[in-house]
Amino acid sequence: TIKALIFDLDGTLAETEETHRAAFNATFAAHGLDWHWSREDYAVLLKTGGGKERLRAFQAGLPEAARLPEADILRLHAEKTETFGRMIAEGAVGLRPGVEDLILHAREAEMAIAMATTTSRPNVEVLARTCWGRPADRVFDVIASGDEVERKKPDPAIYRLALDRLGMPPRECLAFEDSHIGLQSARAAGLGVVITPSTYTEGEDFTGAAHCAPTLEQRNWPLILKAMLLSY
Ligand code: XBP
Ligand code: MG
Missing domain, CATH: 1.10.150.240 (Putative phosphatase; domain 2)
Incomplete structure (x- = not known):
């Protein structure tokens, strides 16, 4: 599971x-x-x-x-x-469709929620405060951000750090990514990966992803859940 x-x-x-x-x-x-x-x-x-x-x-x-x-x-x-x-x-962006609901449902299912990003930690904080109205550590149980590892994605270091902090093996976790380098990073850490391509990554090679959906909206969840089962 x-x-x-x-x-x-x-x-x-x-x-x-x-x-x-x-x-x-x-x-x-x-x-x-x-x-x-x-x-x-x-x-x-x-x-x-x-x-x-x-x-x-x-x-x-x-x-x-x-x-x-x-x-x-x-x-x-x-x-x-x-x-x-x-x-x-100032509100330049909002969460992508489906993100908030997926995290809410995962919480209801008692799953932990983690972040593995190459971006700087202040960027995580401002996004959480603006989009969730809460500090980042009240949205995410574990946060692994850019400056905490020497090698950034596609290197697996950032996902390994997140797994380490979760205290879980990769087979009990699922990664969500939008890019080829992110997919490579997560796969190299042993994770199953769901891809939702973004404006800059559409058309990249997502070979090796457990599932690829245009967004994380609820209508895509049956496939996402299937991907969760299929990847293990
Ligand atoms: C994508 C990135 C980041 C941002 C810039 O990160 O490569 O570097 O473009 O962020 P993610 P910084 O892993 O979240 O997709 O300038 O803070 O490095
Ligand atoms: Mg990305």
């Missing part, structure tokens, strides 16, 4: 990636940088999990003279996190 559900944040609980992109671009502009990430640029940049890692990957493609020192990257990222937080608090 499934005793815990482990959720990815960006793209799965909420369609946050456009807000991340806007926050990056606003930060670049505020610093007089002529960097601007289009949707097309960002679709490629998202293959690198983690905002700081994404900035470094972007810089690697620039001429050496245009690259910033690491301290500047960290400062830009910290500012981007603040801007993103303000945007979310």
Whole structure:
């Protein structure tokens, strides 16, 4: 039986990636940088999990003279996190359809609810407060977030950390993801995975997922529940 559900944040609980992109671009502009990430640029940049890692990957493609020192990257990222937080608090996104109900029902079934995300911890907090009106640790029993592991998705470290904190083996848990790198991360940690593709990940390769549904809405649950049974 499934005793815990482990959720990815960006793209799965909420369609946050456009807000991340806007926050990056606003930060670049505020610093007089002529960097601007289009949707097309960002679709490629998202293959690198983690905002700081994404900035470094972007810089690697620039001429050496245009690259910033690491301290500047960290400062830009910290500012981007603040801007993103303000945007979310102002209501930039809501939970994706079905998320709230699924978590409520899982709670009724006495399942634990966990989060395994490559995003920064302040982003988890602001989303929980804005969308649930509660601190994150009152929505999730366990939270594993970006800066707690050295290697981000597709590495399994973040899911292993969440499993460790749950104190459960992977076969008793199910992961919910929206991306190919998230799927790889969860699978490598031994988890069954339900995929709900997001705007940026539609069309990615989801081979190995236990089930793929357009959303977590209730009408998709029979299939999701079947996936839970099938994956073990
Ligand atoms: C998706 C990510 C994150 C965000 C940016 O995370 O790759 O890096 O794009 O967040 P998830 P930070 O695992 O939740 O889908 O800038 O805070 O790193
Ligand atoms: Mg995601």
